[in-house]
Amino acid sequence: MEKINVTTSEQCERTQTEQSEDASFGSPAMLQETVQDADYRLGVRTMLAITALALGNCCAAFTNSSNTSIRFQVESVGGANLASWIGNASFLLTLTFGPIFGFLGDRVGKKWFMVGGAAIGVIGACLAGSAHSVQRIIAGQVLSGIGNAGCIVSIAASQEITPNRLRPWVMGYTQALASSAALLGTYCAGAFVKYESWRWSYYMNAFVYAVAGTSIALTYFPPPPAIRRRETLSAIFSGLDYIGIFILSGSLASLILGLTWGGTTYPWGSAPVIATLVVGCVGLLGLGLYEGYCKKDGIFDHRFFANRNFAILLFVCTIDGMLLLGVNVLFSQEIATLFTTDSVRIAVILSPYLITSLFGCLPAGYFMYRTKSYRTILVIALAWCSLFTGLMALLTPSRLTWSYAFSALFGIGTAVTTVIPVVALALSVPSFLLGAAGTLSISCRALGGIIGITIFTAIHNNRLATLLPKYVAGALHATTQGSAASEGQLLGEVLGALANSPLPPPVALEHIQPPLSKQAIGAVLGALSNAETGAWKYVWVAISAIVAANAIVACFARPVGQNMNQHVESALEHTEVRARQMEIKHAS
Structure with missing residues (x-):
């Protein structure tokens, strides 16, 4: 184990109290402890707790992987017009409750928000898995979203229990496990759809929630948060925002x-x-x-804005959410329209992106740890993502290998953007407010995901609505021998079958009366493929442009190396540091 010098918390608490009484609040660096010679070692307790907290972060990744099978869920239970709510219901509740749980966790403790969130997640996943209507799936996702809001508090909790300078390592490790969960969840979701039922994907979610909640309950025993040490519970609750x-x-x-x-x-x-x-x-x-x-001292505490990093990095996290969550949901839909409807093959085609995102997390954390720098690598990673998401616009049904290559390459960039902004933001705010700041950053990522899915879906649908009639009309004209009036009526029937039938397009076209010839059906399916290719092209161009703008914004972030010191906010090892943090000395 590495030997780490960490200061006592008493001086930190006194400094934080004095700073909180100052209208200007000082800078984040002034809110860190002054290094002394207290001896602190990371031991088994901390490492087990970090792993348990990382499992809490995995819950959201597993929930998101279930969204890759949305089309199969609505084919089973109906309600295609509500399909977008299956994914967005969870995001909405996570976004809404995440900052609230983080804000409260900084004041009364984080443990039971995480354990309680995992318990709610178990109920939500079981409800969705047993559903026989899309409304019930959505209801389960609502509960899962609340559960995820509690579970994401684990990101701040895991950084609190390690020295500041090791936070990039912890975040890299945590996100590597989350990426592993996303990869495993995607394969499981595909396999369940093909060999059993999409319902088992939700039951797997319930198992992960249960394991995460139990692990956190058994390994994570932090001291009272710094605010709790200074104030009584009645004072805390009376002063809540x-x-x-x-x-x-x-x-x-x-x-x-x-x-x-x-x-x-x-x-x-x-x-x-x-x-x-x-x-x-x-x-x-x-x-x-x-x-x-x-x-x-509300949800957006003024001390967050002691420098411009907080606002800049929140924006970066929001746009990053558009990339991460938007691509994760929409790319699987593009694969189904251009390459295959086989659920396992969809997971295989997604794999290069997921794998490079996984293996890039630890190197990204290591780079920030070694250099105490992040801005250059963040800007390069965003520019890299912009380049290769732009190249994804070149995909056609005959260019599957291009999909593997381009998605793997921008997956390398997303590994950096997943780890670095969250750590940099946490090092830009007072450590005793890390829960609120951390959950705000994750919630902004969820907000970005919802906005991204909405915008990119609208772009796709609008372009498809323009291109599909044009291409289908050409296909019908080339393969049918009828009058202009009959072709116009047939065009309406074909477009209606493609848009409104719950059946796959080849089957839906076979039910049109009078029946289409095999040649006509093949031509219409080709026209549909061409229209989808053109529609997805505009989606990738939009993603590329937005990510490029994010790279420009990231150029204005400030360094945080001065805050990558030896301060540990919440000591788990039984040392003098923990003994001092366990003392509750309410302000008079």
Whole structure:
């Protein structure tokens, strides 16, 4: 084990209290402990706890992998018009409750938010797995989203129990396990669909939640958080930012409802969509004004903004969510339309991206640990992702090998963007507020995922609506001998079968009356493939442009090397450091 010098917490608590009383709050570096000669070693307790907390982070990855089988779920239970809610319901609740749980965890402790979240996740996964309607699957995903909101607190908790300078290592290890979970979950989801049932994917989720919750309960015994050591529970609860919590949760829920409804449940210009989007945006604006002028220690604590890193890195995490979560959901759909509908082969085609994302996490953490630098590698990784997501626009049904190569290459970049921004943000804020800051970053990633899925789906659907009639009309004209009027009527029937039938396109076309010839069906399927290729091309171009803009924003982030010191916020090993952190000395 590595020998690490860590200071006592008493001086840190005194410094933090003095800084919190200062209107300017000082800089994040001033909120770290001053290094002394106290002896602290990372031992078995800490390593077991880090692994258990990493399993908590894996829960969200497994939940997301179930989304790769959404098309098979709605084929089984119906409700294709609500399919987008299967993925978005979980994201919505994670996004809404994650910052709240992190904010409360900084004040009363994080353990039972994680354990309780895992328990709720078990219930949600079992509910979704046993569902016989899409509404029940969505209800299960709602519970899973709340469970994930508790589980993602583990990211902040795992960084608190290690010295600041080792946080990149911990994040790399944690994200490597999460990527392994995503890879395993994707293969399991595909295998379950092909050989058993998509339901077993959710039952697997329930097992992972149970293992994670049990592991955290048995290994993670932290000292009271720094705020709890200084204040009584009654003072903490009386000072909670209830107004901010209410505005944040309501605004985000309204905003995501509008984004999810638009173009699916209701037209984009409809009153429900416009009303929810306006309420969400106005609410977030009101939250900013309230937090800026009325509540300096609320959800968006003023100390987060001691330098510009917090705002910049939140933006980076949001756009990164559009890349990570958007690609994970949409790429599997593109594979199904261009290459294969076999669920196991879909998982195989996704593998290069997932594998390089997995094996790149630890090197990314090692680089930041060794150099105490992150901005250059982050900007390069984002530019790299922009290049190869742009090249994905060249995919056609005959270019499967290109898909393997390009997805593997931008997977290398996403490994960096998964690890580095979260660690850099955590090192840019006071350690005793790490829970709120960390969950805000993860929630912004979830928000980015929802926005990305919505935007990219809209781009795909709009282009497909333009290209498909054109290509199908050409195919029918070349393969049928009829009048312009009869071709027009047939075109309407074919487009209706492709858009509205729950059956796969080849089967749906066989049910058209009068029946189409085999030659006509083949031509229509070719036209559908060409239209899908053109529609997905625009999606990848949009992703590439957004990621390139993110690289430009990341150039303005500030260094955090001065904060990669030997401070440990929450000591698990039985040392003098832990003994001091276990003392509760409420402020008079």
